[in-house]
Amino acid sequence: MTISFFVANFPFGLLYLTEFMVLDTPRLAYITKRMISVFTFLNIANGTVHFIICISMSSQYREVAKQLLRMGRVKNSIQDSGASAGHAFNVNSVRYE
Numbered sequence: 001m002t003i004s005f006f007v008a009n010f011p012f013g014l015l016y017l018t019e020f021m022v023l024d025t026p027r028l029a030y031i032t033k034r035m036i037s038v039f040t041f042l043n044i045a046n047g048t049v050h051f052i053i054c055i056s057m058s059s060q061y062r063e064v065a066k067q068l069l070r071m072g073r074v075k076n077s078i079q080d081s082g083a084s085a086g087h088a089f090n091v092n093s094v095r096y097e
Contacts (some may be wrong), residue, residue: 008046011039 015036022028054061 004050008039010041011044012036015039018039 015032018033019029019036022032055065
């Protein structure tokens with residue numbers, strides 16, 4: 001993934017640097033802007049494919065993604081600890097699901 005990230009983003013740096021050098025040449029400025037658009041597409045495609053590969057390969061990544069997409073909604077499963085008054089709760093039983 002690092003190599004694809006480098007391939008998709010390294011040209012951005014070069015293109016943005018050259019964009020300032022060719023501002024007074026309209027044709028080269030146009031070509032530079034078009035190439036920036038192409039590498040923007042590659043960057044988006046790289047991010048999308050990276051997400052799909054991570055989701056398909058790692059069960060831990062899937063679990064964290066599920067937790068993040070739920071935006072912190074908590075499912076309470078507070079259980080009575082068996083105290084005689086019935087007011088004591090097991091704090092460790094609150095979990096994200």
